[in-house]
Amino acid sequence: MTEKLAHEKVLRDPIHQFIHIQDQLILDLINTSEFQRLRRVEQLGVTAFVFHGANHDRFGHSVGAYELARRITDYFDQYYRSQTADDGLWNPEEQLVTVVAALLHDVGHGAFSHTFEHLFNTNHEAMTQAIITGDTEINQVLQQQGPDFPNKVAAVIAKTxxxxxxxxxxxxxxxxxxxDYLLRDAYYTGAAYGEFDIDRIxxxxxxGKNGITFDISGMHAVEDYIVSRYQMYLQVYFHPVSRGMEVILEHLLGRVKELLTLGHQSSDLVIPLLAPVFEVDHELTVQExxxxxxxxxxxxxxxxxxxxxxxxxxxxxxxINRKPFKSIQINEQSEPFIAELEDIVKDAGFDPAYYTAQNDAYDLPYDDYRPTDKKPRTxxxxxxxxxxxxxxxxVSALVAAIKGRASLDQRFFFPKEMLNNGPDDLFSQVHQNFRSLxxxxxxIPGDH
Structure with a gap:
């Protein structure tokens, strides 16, 4: 058993009102340098360029996920405590590993989150496990619960x-x-369609013996959650302007990598703390x-x-100055002309490798269990x-209508200047050709 605090500590939170910290272990984990780093990692990356309130961080989300896990496991302990070994009910001895895993589930997220992962071939879940089991303050705190406790927490993250x-x-x-992230992101972006009845859920x-189940009386609350998630992806997470900023971020970091391979001096281009990220074939250590x-x-x-x-x-x-790329959807009409559009951008003096991009935004709002899939969903x-x-x-006709239907938004990004129209336009013919499409x-396919 973990040591209980003499007096409960609380963190004020705009989503859950209070985050209740009752265990010394949880407080010690929050105070580690690895967890405090999450205050400096934005929850939504570059989304604040579109939704100006979305400056919340991974720290707030992580303690929020912990609080939900604490409430649920307390509820299970009160009403569904196991009585026999095979009754499939809740074993209170599982509470600590559950709330710790909830607290630490995002501790391995990198700067700008998924953009960083894509460009530098990292995986935040793998890094989370490495932080939990490696030479870190978090590992030292977890070891207080026993030498195998860090491995148990890492196994929850790994789903094993x-x-x-x-x-x-x-x-x-x-x-x-x-x-937590749906409610938190909805609050900070001002997107009311991300709200749902979490207390009812x-x-x-x-x-249950096979995992978590829900009473049928909560069906409409769960249905509302699925629809809220669906709407948040379409209206917030897939927003074309924030993706236009992500494209610029990815291209500029890629340009740094390219310049270093062309012989530019690392000392002139990147500070020492960033240098390991751009080293060719270098695998970042946990400390780096x-x-x-x-x-x-x-x-x-x-x-x-x-x-x-x-x-x-x-x-x-x-x-830095928020000048995102513009975009159009890639569909049956536009796809045959993407190469032509890239050529026009090149004719205007822009390197297509850095000033155009084809970007996909994909999500599956809900699907049923398919054991033959590579990553079957629960x-x-x-x-x-x-x-x-x-x-x-x-049991839900509404969810049945969107089950298995992927939300896919494919876009072609290009500099906004390609749509310029003025007397000082140096590429008037080029721009006219671009604007004709x-x-x-x-x-607009027109007669092309």
């Missing part, structure tokens, strides 16, 4: 922990991670990774506005009044 109830509370189609959760955060990259990007390479300087200025399971079990889409962010 033997108790499916614990794994599904942390990672499933309805888990503490998703419930948590009170209809039940532990943990020194990276959004602030470090922002300071570097700010300085690159004055770098002698015109492409890097220009892209850095566009990013379905949302309901318990009916007669004790039988039904999968969510079998694009109007109001939409591809």
């Amino acid at each position: 922990y033997p108790n499916p109830q614990v794994v599904q509370l942390i990672s499933s189609q309805l888990d503490v991670d998703r419930m 948590m009170r209809t959760m039940k532990p 990774y943990l020194r990276l955060d959004d602030n470090l990259f922002l300071a570097a990007i700010n300085s690159w506005q004055d770098y002698p390479d015109p492409i890097l300087a220009d892209l850095s200025s566009r990013f 379905q949302i399971d309901f318990v009916l009044n007669d004790g039988s079990h039904r999968e969510l889409s079998a 694009i109007k109001n962010d939409t591809f």
